[in-house]
Amino acid sequence: MGWIGDSVESIRSLQIRHLLTQIISLGMIVTSALIIWKGLMCITGSESPVVVVLSGSMEPGFKRGDILFLHMNKDPIRAGEIVVFHVDGREIPIVHRVIKVHERQDTGEVDILTKGDNNFGDDRLLYAHGQLWLQQHHIMGRAVGFLPYVGWVTIIMTEKPIIKYLLIGALGLLVITSKD
Amino acid sequence: MHSFVYRLNTLVTFAAVILAVLCGAASFLDAFNSPSVRAHAEVIKFNRFRKQLSGNDEVSLTLNISMDLRSLFTWNTKQVFVFLAAEYETSKNSLNQISLWDYIIPDKDHAKFQAQVANKYPLIDQGSNLRGKKVEFVLHWHVMPWTGRMIEGKMAVSNFYLPEAYT
Known part of the structure; x- marks a missing residue:
């Protein structure tokens, strides 16, 4: 009887090892994805380094389903740059182009107005009620790279x-x- | 080892790597393009110059614009977004950039042109500092690729003075 018990025991330990290996490899996949994402956050300085275009307001440049890579640094925002910004009271950030910039002489603060390339008018209708300008703290990053369809x-x-x-x-x- | 799933995995991974390399190469090759842009812009007429009820100066004008942006186009260029900005300094603001007119150039054949246009967006100041102000026209372009890095550039094209009095 002894050898049966031994072999059952060895099979059981094998299965446990197998299970542990699977759990670890699953954990490796999850953590490496997390490492890549957090690493990108460090390199780009933006809280969300990659965004997906959800609307057609920047067509034909960006279509729905395209991916933009963001970068954020201390350089001041200038007209023509494509920025990702969030508006108070709106959950989903917007990707549009800066068309007006006013930079203060004394404090260096900026007032920014944006517009979608494919939209008829500027974005004041999209901003919070009564808001005329975006400030630096609304900006999540500027788009530097582009990848279609992904x-x-x-x-x-x-x-x-x-x-x-x-x-x-x-x-x-x-x-x-x-x-x- | 040589199961169907294993082969599928290898194939998909390989395809993804090749695509990524091609995208990177396409974007990298853009770096070897050194464009030479020629452009000119001038004011033909001030259509309106007034102070809004809010106290901000507002100008609308007619422009003569000519440009040759053909050298910006490479095989990785989807379109070129070009706009003319009025840039000036006031006692309140160290920089004011106001886009007056923009255009999306879809391909190389449309990249050389001359046009008389009214401003698409009014020139509105933050305050009333525009009378007699010296304003610089700067042409900005934004090359949007099929894939990869976006390229920006600009060029100062001319200066002009706004009228001393409202119309």
């Missing part, structure tokens, strides 16, 4: 969550069942 992945996943869960489930199954 953002569709996130758009589809946020609009059809079922696809997201299916994908996560399938990937999880793959990780758990893979034997090497």
